[in-house]
Amino acid sequence: MTQGNSAALIEQVRSRYAEAARAVLDRRGPGRGCGPECAGPECCGPVARDGEGCFGGSLYTAAETAGLPEEAVLASLGCGNPLAVAELCEGERVLDLGSGGGIDVLLSARRVGPSGFAYGVDMTDEMLALARQNAAAAGAVNVEFREGQIEGIPLADGAVDVVISNCVINLSTSKPAVLGEMFRVLVPGGRIGISDVVAEDRLTPADRAAAGPHVGCIAGALSRTEYLDGLAAAGFADASVRFTAEAAPGLHAAIIRAVKPARS
DSSP: OOHHHHHHHHHHHHHHHHHHHHHHHTTSOOOSSSOTTOOSTTSOOOOOSSSSOSSSGGGSOHHHHTTSOHHHHHTOOOSSOHHHHHTOOTTOEEEEETOTTSHHHHHHHHHHOTTSEEEEEESOHHHHHHHHHHHHHHTOOSEEEEEOOTTSOSSOTTOEEEEEEESOGGGOSOHHHHHHHHHHHEEEEEEEEEEEEEEOTTOOHHHHHHHSOGGGTSTTOOBHHHHHHHHHHHTOEEEEEEEEEEEETTEEEEEEEEEOOOOO
């Protein structure tokens, strides 16, 4: 991929998610991201396995979303519930990559309590504004949203105990950089708990490109083996990729886990 193509894809992603944030801020409902309202080859569509979508706020329980601003739930465009994957504990520091409207940051802040902290990183001004509005409405004080790209996370080395992300890494134009940055910002012994769209190994990059666009969470998806190899190359151990629901033929919402080895 050329630098020009990469820049164009980044701008497409930024534009798509800026519109999603504006739709929520304007009370027009969820915008077009990888959300449940979005169907067809241009974006991630609903999954028909059990009659419910595998994208958006429906992936959270009523107990989890109770007390959250409606805008935080409406702006949820992910493909999983990374909090359930990461098993957060009191006092931990958590980072959400591509934090969007802030739902996973706010839920993380609840889970880790006042002795913990939750960061969100997003490159879209409109999403950051929405997330900060939602944090204020929720009265969350142990949260911070920072502007930045996930290929160059604006946090120091060893700043967090856990990294989560919800259907965002597939949108990156440089996955090795993202995986390396996750490793860098984690403390030794830290872990990742990620939801993402992942391809079956049988699908070539050309197959994925034919299945749907990059901004729709399809063309940019890694295969399971590519994910595992990338995590190993970044230094992670005990990596796993588990498919949870079909997003498109041969592509699945998936749970990705790995740990940063502790110092010996």
